[in-house]
Amino acid sequence: MNKFWSETVKRTEPYVPGEQLDDPDIIKLNTNENPYGPSSQVTEAIQSELTRKLHLYPQSNAEELRHEIGHYYDLDKDHIFIGNGSDEVLAFSFMAFFEQHGKIRFPAITYSFYPVYAKLFNIPYEEVPLNRDFTISPEQFFGAEGGVIMANPNALTGLYLNMEAIEEIALNNPERVLIIDEAYIDFAPVSAASMVKRYPNLLIVQTMSKSRSLAGLRVGFAIGDPGLIEALMRIKDSINSYTIDRLAIAGATAAIKDEDYLRETTAKIIGTREWIIPKLKKRGFHVLPSQANFIFISHYKEKAEPLYQALKQLGILVRHFQKTDINNYLRITIGTDEQMAHFLRAIDHIVPTSAVLIDQG
Numbered sequence: 215m216n217k218f219w220s221e222t223v224k225r226t227e228p229y230v231p232g233e234q235l236d237d238p239d240i241i242k243l244n245t246n247e248n249p250y251g252p253s254s255q256v257t258e259a260i261q262s263e264l265t266r267k268l269h270l271y272p273q274s275n276a277e278e279l280r281h282e283i284g285h286y287y288d289l290d291k292d293h294i295f296i297g298n299g300s301d302e303v304l305a306f307s308f309m310a311f312f313e314q315h316g317k318i319r320f321p322a323i324t325y326s327f328y329p330v331y332a333k334l335f336n337i338p339y340e341e342v343p344l345n346r347d348f349t350i351s352p353e354q355f356f357g358a359e360g361g362v363i364m365a366n367p368n369a370l371t372g373l374y375l376n377m378e379a380i381e382e383i384a385l386n387n388p389e390r391v392l393i394i395d396e397a398y399i400d401f402a403p404v405s406a407a408s409m410v411k412r413y414p415n416l417l418i419v420q421t422m423s424k425s426r427s428l429a430g431l432r433v434g435f436a437i438g439d440p441g442l443i444e445a446l447m448r449i450k451d452s453i454n455s456y457t458i459d460r461l462a463i464a465g466a467t468a469a470i471k472d473e474d475y476l477r478e479t480t481a482k483i484i485g486t487r488e489w490i491i492p493k494l495k496k497r498g499f500h501v502l503p504s505q506a507n508f509i510f511i512s513h514y515k516e517k518a519e520p521l522y523q524a525l526k527q528l529g530i531l532v533r534h535f536q537k538t539d540i541n542n543y544l545r546i547t548i549g550t551d552e553q554m555a556h557f558l559r560a561i562d563h564i565v566p567t568s569a570v571l572i573d574q575g
């Protein structure tokens with residue numbers, strides 16, 4: 215604590231991101247990055263932008279990129295907002311829609327950035343407990359005083375809430391905004407984006423970091439009624455008119471256009487996910503039914519923390535959260551088939567009894 219700090223700084227509890235190690239020998243399964251890398255069209259677009267216009271400011275409202283994302287979802291560009299990663303879009307949304315309305319609600323187990331923003335912006339919140347099987351009961355989010363935010367598929371658990379449930383929550387909060395953070399939606403059945411035309415209180419937030427393998431470029435976006443989008447623009451233009459640089463606009467525009475590559479790589483990751491789940495179950499793990507590019511697992515006997523440490527010793531980085539109710543779980547990002555085979559071999563090395571289980575069928 216420093217005497218020059220403002221009250222705002224004093225009450226913050228910053229988010230702690232997953233470790234980023236530069237060692238190329240580490241198998242990184244801890245921050246849900248996509249192992250396949252972006253489409254070659256993305257790198258070509260960035261290369262060509264690089265040789266031309268870096269001395270000029272970018273388009274402040276990223277018109278072309280908004281148009282392309284709108285096109286992808288069959289909406290006009292006035293339904294789209296672009297941010298420097300979806301984390302920025304989420305931060306702006308808390309400011310734009312949640313301040314001074316009373317307590318907002320989010321699930322007790324979810325993306326751990328939500329309470330961070332709430333504290334930063336002095337927004338009171340209620341954490342709604344999940345059911346024992348980690349599912350969400352939509353009714354618990356009806357009539358929220360200040361609004362609702364949730365991730366779908368949910369962060370940490372990977373569980374997906376169907377469209378009827380999302381619609382019910384939107385319907386039952388007509389005076390407040392419902393934010394659905396769809397960071398992992400391209401690994402799941404369907405986005406709620408098509409509902410924004412019917413629900414002016416529904417804001418969908420997505421990212422290019424996961425399914426489009428562009429975590430390093432920092433591009434996220436919101437989809438919503440033009441009234442909500444205008445609010446986000448007003449916040450952005452009161453903080454920094456140029457949050458998205460020229461290289462990011464060029465790369466993200468190419469990424470959204472290359473639908474074939476998106477389909478091909480997400481299908482591979484979903485295939486690997488479905489391949490590894492039964493293998494882990496045979497080894498004594500409880501695996502939640504994920505619709506994301508990660509799985510949330512717990513061993514019937516081995517504790518999660520020492521397992522995390524042992525995997526790290528073997529050069530495999532996964533995520534462990536020191537939080538009641540989930541401290542015996544590990545979150546494993548789905549990598550390539552080769553990386554996941556390596557992960558399984560490491561598990562068999564650390565927990566040899568689990569290999570015995572398999573032999574017994």
Ligand SMILES: *Cc1c(COP(=O)(O)O)cnc(C)c1O
Pocket residue numbers: 246298299300301302325365369395397420421422423429432433434
């Ligand atoms: C990864 C993630 C984000 C952040 O994505 P960026 O666009 O990289 O900032 C937001 N929400 C959830 C649930 C995430 O998992």
